Amino acid sequence: MSNEIRKFEDPGLPAHVHRKTDTDPKAADRAERQVAILFVLSALSTVLAIYSYIFVKDDLFFFIPIMGDTNAHQLGLGLGMAFALLFIGLGLVHWAKTLMPDTEIIQERHEFRSPEEDRNDFVATVKEQAADAGLGRRSLIKRTLGLALGISALTPLVLLRDLGPLPKKDLETTSWKKGTRLVTDPGDRPIRPEDLEVGAVAQVLPELAVGQDRTLSDIGKDAVLLIRLRPSEFQLDAERLSWTHDGIIAFSKICSHMGCAVALYEQQTKHLLCPCHQSTFDVTRAAKVIFGPSARPLPQLAITVDAQGYLVAQQPFTESVGPSYWERSS
Ligand code: FES
Numbered sequence: 001m002s003n004e005i006r007k008f009e010d011p012g013l014p015a016h017v018h019r020k021t022d023t024d025p026k027a028a029d030r031a032e033r034q035v036a037i038l039f040v041l042s043a044l045s046t047v048l049a050i051y052s053y054i055f056v057k058d059d060l061f062f063f064i065p066i067m068g069d070t071n072a073h074q075l076g077l078g079l080g081m082a083f084a085l086l087f088i089g090l091g092l093v094h095w096a097k098t099l100m101p102d103t104e105i106i107q108e109r110h111e112f113r114s115p116e117e118d119r120n121d122f123v124a125t126v127k128e129q130a131a132d133a134g135l136g137r138r139s140l141i142k143r144t145l146g147l148a149l150g151i152s153a154l155t156p157l158v159l160l161r162d163l164g165p166l167p168k169k170d171l172e173t174t175s176w177k178k179g180t181r182l183v184t185d186p187g188d189r190p191i192r193p194e195d196l197e198v199g200a201v202a203q204v205l206p207e208l209a210v211g212q213d214r215t216l217s218d219i220g221k222d223a224v225l226l227i228r229l230r231p232s233e234f235q236l237d238a239e240r241l242s243w244t245h246d247g248i249i250a251f252s253k254i255c256s257h258m259g260c261a262v263a264l265y266e267q268q269t270k271h272l273l274c275p276c277h278q279s280t281f282d283v284t285r286a287a288k289v290i291f292g293p294s295a296r297p298l299p300q301l302a303i304t305v306d307a308q309g310y311l312v313a314q315q316p317f318t319e320s321v322g323p324s325y326w327e328r329s330s
Contacts, residue, residue: 013104021098027107031098032138035091042087049080050158059215071216076189085157095141100133107229131188132156172320174206174221176301181207182226182250182311185219190310193246201265203253206313221321222252224301225262226311229270233284240286245304250301251287252321255279258296260324272298295324 021028034037058073114122135142181190182204196202204224208214231247243249251272255262260276265283272281279292287298299321302314 007019013014016103019098019102028099031094032141033136035095035099036140036144037096038087038091038139039148042084042091042148043088043144045080045083046148046155047080049077049084049155052076052080053158058217059213084148084155086150088148089143091145091211095133098139099141101129170217171221171322174217174317174321176206176222176224176313177315178313178315179306180313182224182303182313183207185223192227192309193248193305193311196226196248197265198228198230198247198326200228202226204250204311204326221254223261224250225253225272226250226264226303227265227270227272227283229284233270235285240300243300243314245303245305248303248311249283250303251281251298252301252317253284253298254322255294256289256296256298256322256324257292262298 008291021031052073052075056073057075058071060072061069062072064070082244104179110192117124130136183190183206185203185205188208190207191202191204202225204226205214205219205222226248227250231244233245233247234241234249236244251262253262254260255274255276257274257277257279260274262272262274262279264273264275264279265275270283272287273279274281274292274294279294280290281287281294281298282290286300289295289297297319299319301317303311304314306312
């Protein structure tokens with residue numbers, strides 16, 4: 001048997017098949033309108049996203065089968081942005097498949113910089129292809145694509161409001177006020193000191209007034225951890241000790257690093273741990289940071305009991321809860 005390697009013949013390209021839109025001007029016009037409709041749908045989706053962001057209340061929920069209670073504000077924003085990008089993509093694909101030239105072109109590969117002649121050819125080809133694609137002739141597509149792309153750029157600009165004036169003082173205040181009862185979460189039951197044994201931990205929220213509702217962002221700021229120690233275990237100054245009641249101390253549950261829920265308590269060491277980046281807070285020393293990236297202790301809520309013997313806040317938090325950042329005073 002011969003070991004000679006035999007060349008095989010170049011099979012070449014299959015014969016080019018024209019699309020309907022290449023030969024039928026009506027089909028081409030129909031495809032142009034379809035592309036334009038997709039771009040207009042993209043623009044409308046962007047309007048939906050912006051409308052949801054500005055006008056739909058962020059505490060409005062409605063029921064959707066399978067998904068359950070769904071936040072209308074976030075659903076509108078998410079669907080609007082998703083469809084805006086989806087329709088631009090679909091429009092571009094449909095345009096490319098039906099109206100742009102689809103002839104196969106073989107390009108020779110060269111190393112590094114192409115010869116000047118090739119570069120000029122390339123520029124001429126791009127201009128020719130742009131003309132073939134109908135950028136000049138199909139002004140409906142050009143205008144609606146410009147509308148879809150232009151208006152989609154508004155979404156990130158509008159969302160910038162969250163970094164600026166929109167939150168106002170919201171990040172610096174919570175619902176805790178003087179005399180607000182601490183209630184269990186879940187359950188909304190007021191708590192007496194005797195409900196907590198030494199070593200116990202409970203998550204609490206401020207009691208709601210009749211007819212009042214809790215929003216997700218309220219819960220995100222108001223969540224508090226109650227921990228009961230023996231009073232002799234505290235190493236606090238006189239003021240902070242007066243913020244405790246009968247061995248019960250209360251801290252914001254929102255991590256002062258990046259806002260995760262501080263959810264782990266080591267009963268033996270009296271340490272609170274944030275599972276996100278392992279910041280560790282010493283409960284006996286007013287949640288002083290003893291490990292991890294957090295820059296400040298968890299804010300302590302001053303508590304006492306009311307005339308009926310239920311735990312209440314002595315005053316609002318004296319500093320902002322949640323992540324530290326460069327603009328905040330505490
Ligand atoms: S968010 Fe808690 S340690 Fe980073």
